[in-house]
Amino acid sequence: xxxxxxxxxxxxxxxxxxxxxxxxxxxxxxxxxxxxxxxxxxxxxxxxxxxxxxxxxxxxxxxxxxxxxxxxxxxxxxxxxxxxxxxxxxxxxxxxxxxxxxxxxxxxxxxxxxxxxxxxxxxxxxxxxxxxxxxxxxxxxxxxxxxxxxxxxxxxxxxxxxxxxxxxxxxxxxxxxxxxxxxxxxxxxxxxxxxxxxxxxxxxxxxxxxxxxxxxxxxxxxxxxxxxxx
Amino acid sequence: xxxxxxxxxxxxxxxxxxxxxxxxxxxxxxxxxxxxxxxxxxxxxxxxxxxxxxxxxxxxxxxxxxxxxxxxxxxxxxxxxxxxxxxxxxxxxxxxxxxxxxxxxxxxxxxxxxxxxxxxxxxxxxxxxxxxxxxxxxxxxxxxxxxxxxxxxxxxxxxxxxxxxxxxxxxxxxxxxxxxxxxxxxxxxxxxxxxxxxxxxxxxxxxxxxxxxxxxxxxxxxxxxxxxxxxxxxxxxxxxxxxxxxxxxxxxxxxxxxxxxxxxxxx
Numbered sequence: 001x002x003x004x005x006x007x008x009x010x011x012x013x014x015x016x017x018x019x020x021x022x023x024x025x026x027x028x029x030x031x032x033x034x035x036x037x038x039x040x041x042x043x044x045x046x047x048x049x050x051x052x053x054x055x056x057x058x059x060x061x062x063x064x065x066x067x068x069x070x071x072x073x074x075x076x077x078x079x080x081x082x083x084x085x086x087x088x089x090x091x092x093x094x095x096x097x098x099x100x101x102x103x104x105x106x107x108x109x110x111x112x113x114x115x116x117x118x119x120x121x122x123x124x125x126x127x128x129x130x131x132x133x134x135x136x137x138x139x140x141x142x143x144x145x146x147x148x149x150x151x152x153x154x155x156x157x158x159x160x161x162x163x164x165x166x167x168x169x170x171x172x173x174x175x176x177x178x179x180x181x182x183x184x185x186x187x188x189x190x191x192x193x194x195x196x197x198x199x200x201x202x203x204x205x206x207x208x209x210x211x212x213x214x215x216x217x218x219x220x221x222x223x224x225x226x227x228x229x230x
Numbered sequence: 231x232x233x234x235x236x237x238x239x240x241x242x243x244x245x246x247x248x249x250x251x252x253x254x255x256x257x258x259x260x261x262x263x264x265x266x267x268x269x270x271x272x273x274x275x276x277x278x279x280x281x282x283x284x285x286x287x288x289x290x291x292x293x294x295x296x297x298x299x300x301x302x303x304x305x306x307x308x309x310x311x312x313x314x315x316x317x318x319x320x321x322x323x324x325x326x327x328x329x330x331x332x333x334x335x336x337x338x339x340x341x342x343x344x345x346x347x348x349x350x351x352x353x354x355x356x357x358x359x360x361x362x363x364x365x366x367x368x369x370x371x372x373x374x375x376x377x378x379x380x381x382x383x384x385x386x387x388x389x390x391x392x393x394x395x396x397x398x399x400x401x402x403x404x405x406x407x408x409x410x411x412x413x414x415x416x417x418x419x420x421x422x423x424x425x426x427x428x429x430x431x432x433x434x435x436x437x438x439x440x441x442x443x444x445x446x447x448x449x450x451x452x453x454x455x456x457x458x459x460x461x462x463x464x465x466x467x468x469x470x471x472x473x474x475x476x477x478x479x480x481x482x483x484x485x486x487x488x489x490x491x492x493x494x495x496x497x
Contacts (some may be wrong), residue, residue, distance in 0.1 A: 002497055003471060003496070003497040004493070004494060004495070004496045004497060005262075006491060019489065021235045022234065023233070024233070040488070041450060042431065044232060047232040047233070048232070049231075049232060050231060050232055050235070052235065053231045053232070053234065053235055053236070053237065053239070054235065054236050054265040054266070054370040055237050055239065055262055055263065055265060056236060056237065056239070056263045056264060056265065056266050056267070056268065056366055056370070057239060057240070057241060057249060057252060057264040057266070057267045057268070057315070058240040058241075058267075058268045058270060058438075059240070059241050059244070059249040059252075059305075059309070060239060060243075060244055060245065060269065060270040060271065060305075061244055061269070061270070061271045061275060061276070061279070061301050061302050061305055061392070062243075062244040062279065062301055062305075062432065062433060062434060062437045062442070063243055063244060063275075063432050063433060064275040064277045064279065064433070064442070065278070066272065066274040066275040066277070066284065066286060066287050067272060067274070067275065068270050068271060068272055068275050068322065069270060069272060069322035070240050071240060071324040072322060072351065072352055073268060073270045073320055073322055073349060073351065073359070073362075074238050074239070074240045074268075075351070076349060076351025076352070076355070076356065076359035076362070077238050077320075077349075077351075077362055077363060077366065078238045078356075079351065079355055079356025080351065080356045080357070080358070080359035080360050080362060081236050081238070081357065081363045081366070082356060082358060082397075083356040083360055083363065083369070084360060084364065084367070084439065086235060086236050086240065086363070087234050087236065088234055088235065088236040088237070088368065089233060089234040089237055089238075089240050090237070090239070091237055091238070091239040092239070092240065092489065093240070093242070099475070100482070100496070101444065101477070101481055101483035101486070102475065102476075102477045102478060102481050102482060102483075103478055103481075103482065103483060106496040106497050107448050110352055110497070111330070111353055111354055112352065112353060112354060112355035112402055113351040113355060113356075113359070118496065119493040119496060122496055123477030123493070123496075127462070129282040135492050140381070141425065150341075150396065156347070157247060161456065161457070169474070169475040169476055169477050170474065170476070170477070171472075171474065171475070171476030171477075173474060174436050174472065174474045178255050184493070192452065192474070193474055194473040194474050195474055198474075200458045200460055200461050200471040203427075203458060203460075203461035203463070204460050204461045205258070207255075207259055207260070207461055207462070210262075210413045211492035217461065218460055219417040219460070220460040220462075221458075221459055221460040222459045229268040229279065230421075
């Protein structure tokens with residue numbers, strides 16, 4: 001059977017049951033359908049620290065087209081720790097869509113060491129990638145809008161550091177010209193897209209320690225330079 | 231870390247990229263410290279690193295395996311001697327792996343004083359990785375003191391030099407005058423204490439994706455430098471790498487479909 005056939009044949013438990021295995025009451029879960037949920041931040045913050053909790057990092061040799069199986073091993077290890085009676089859980093990254101449509105075809109483990117529902121996880125999941133992309137692109141739109149409406153800050157359109165992002169591997173968008181089409185469309189300038197995971201918003205999201213910290217870091221982003229050198 | 235005794239996480243690409251950033255950025259900033267590390271490899275990938283051809287990668291090829299193990303050895307040395315994390319090598323087992331290949335690999339890894347286990351979780355689920363789980367639990371018993379590749383107070387140039395020499399096995403870091411000026415400007419504008427986040431090809435320790443195995447004496451060219459003032463690091467784009475990849479000639483999207491109410495073609 002292929003990975004997706006194995007995944008689709010899996011007998012999934014409701015996410016509330018999974019939460020109960022970790023001692024999380026259903027009231028602290030925000031369900032997305034029957035098999036996915038987010039855990040309340042407030043609840044996590046209030047939990048006491050476990051001093052003896054161990055973090056295990058799974059990494060790999062340099063990737064090759066022959067494949068290594070890092071996520072598969074991570075999932076297999078998590079299951080195996082529970083098989084030998086240990087209290088274990090996994091912390092995995094959400095796969096980005098671009099590579100799923102390109103080379104990877106999926107990134108939620110493989111065989112009998114997978115995270116399910118794998119179609120959901122690989123395709124859109126809880127929509128967080130989209131939220132991050134939109135936050136990134138809102139900032140880009142605000143920047144071009146500011147320049148269009150008089151550029152009060154005196155931003156140098158040749159020195160804009162902030163790119164737009166999309167969750168797609170699309171080489172046509174690497175280097176482009178935006179704002180073509182006349183006066184109503186702003187000032188034409190050279191631009192380009194990055195993939196969502198390369199966005200600073202994504203990095204901030206991963207490193208922020210709280211919502212306040214997230215907000216503060218967003219405010220520190222350097223998006224462009226003004227005409228006179230600092 | 232508040233919900234379980236053991237939390238397993240992974241870092242992207244090879245241990246020179248994902249794990250380096252995990253240690254030098256994520257752990258440095260968050261205070262997290264891994265107690266153990268699992269280095270994943272497959273025999274077929276090691277044969278590829280040793281010059282093996284993809285078309286015949288499932289056939290026994292001891293010469294290619296022996297030549298390709300250098301990639302694994304360099305990653306082992308980086309994790310153990312630079313990051314200072316106890317590790318186990320986990321071989322993601324394929325039915326095409328021959329006994330002679332497994333024996334050769336086992337001998338090579340054990341000669342480095344590192345434990346190696348064969349894992350069959352792909353076919354057997356959690357039961358297939360019980361040896362790995364025991365090895366990890368044993369590693370977690372030892373006290374560890376994770377070390378970073380560079381200290382906070384090294385300059386930005388010193389940081390990239392330390393990553394290049396200690397992790398990539400490079401002999402020099404180069405940059406044209408425009409890039410050097412930009413690094414100097416960032417250093418002088420008060421961003422010198424930020425960690426460095428390297429963007430380079432994941433396929434090689436060098437910036438040349440075609441250099442498999444464990445190249446040494448190569449040169450790392452910084453092509454571009456980007457300030458991430460909110461995330462608090464400096465991105466150094468090295469070599470040809472793209473922050474917008476392209477699709478391959480036959481994208482996997484061509485195999486993904488929706489048939490009889492089910493998504494097919496993901497793997």
